[in-house]
Amino acid sequence: DQQVKQNSPSLSVQEGRISILNCDYTNSMFDYFLWYKKYPAEGPTFLISISSIKDKNEDGRFTVFLNKSAKHLSLHIVPSQPGDSAVYFCAATQYSGYALNFGKGTSLLVTP
Amino acid sequence: DGGITQSPKYLFRKEGQNVTLSCEQNLNHDAMYWYRQDPGQGLRLIYYSQIVNDFQKGDIAEGYSVSREKKESFPLTVTSAQKNPTAFYLCASSPNRQGYTEAFFGQGTRLTVV
Numbered sequence: 001d002q003q004v005k006q007n008s009p010s011l012s013v014q015e016g017r018i019s020i021l022n023c024d025y026t027n028s029m030f031d032y033f034l035w036y037k038k039y040p041a042e043g044p045t046f047l048i049s050i051s052s053i054k055d056k057n058e059d060g061r062f063t064v065f066l067n068k069s070a071k072h073l074s075l076h077i078v079p080s081q082p083g084d085s086a087v088y089f090c091a092a093t094q095y096s097g098y099a100l101n102f103g104k105g106t107s108l109l110v111t112p
Numbered sequence: 113d114g115g116i117t118q119s120p121k122y123l124f125r126k127e128g129q130n131v132t133l134s135c136e137q138n139l140n141h142d143a144m145y146w147y148r149q150d151p152g153q154g155l156r157l158i159y160y161s162q163i164v165n166d167f168q169k170g171d172i173a174e175g176y177s178v179s180r181e182k183k184e185s186f187p188l189t190v191t192s193a194q195k196n197p198t199a200f201y202l203c204a205s206s207p208n209r210q211g212y213t214e215a216f217f218g219q220g221t222r223l224t225v226v
Contacts, residue, residue: 009152034214043116043202043217044155089154098162099145099170100215104154 023090
């Protein structure tokens with residue numbers, strides 16, 4: 001059973017605008033969340049993370065928001081650039097846990 | 113350079129044959145993982161190891177086997193019992209046994225059964 005869900009398989013955004021990627025989780029024991037970016041035929045690369053003691057974490061153009069009561073997190077990319085076009089995976093784990101649980105990914109296309 | 117090396121990048125296997133995928137890391141990480149990616153399926157955990165000579169099954173371990181004889185190496189064998197082995201396989205490692213930080217991934221191996 002999928003414990004991490006990314007319900008939008010794809011998203012298209014114009015360059016310079018905001019991209020918002022969403023993720024929901026079902027396991028209330030998860031307390032550490034990550035976003036990865038992946039290009040075809042390559043391994044995922046880490047983007048940004050957040051622990052459950054926070055509700056927001058920023059790193060440059062990337063901000064992750066966590067709503068624990070709704071079991072929802074989102075990744076905001078501002079401003080979006082064509083180089084951001086990739087598949088984005090949401091992942092979650094327990095801080096004392098062992099491995100990441102991944103969503104199915106959202107394919108982001110940023111158009112000029 | 114420090115990192116995770118998976119080899120080969122592309123692998124072809126005949127039905128009924130076992131095949132071993134290599135994963136080596138020089139990051140001095142304790143934990144290592146194998147994931148499988150299929151189109152539209154995200155990344156699913158096959159096996160993981162938090163320490164040398166110890167490993168646990170993930171969500172889809174059937175038809176796979178692993179070993180962890182050295183800290184740096186975590187090879188994955190895809191056996192003939194794996195019913196649908198064609199996929200993109202990703203190896204990862206992370207530094208902590210207790211607690212967590214981000215996992216670092218290799219570049220993947222594309223396995224095709226012919």
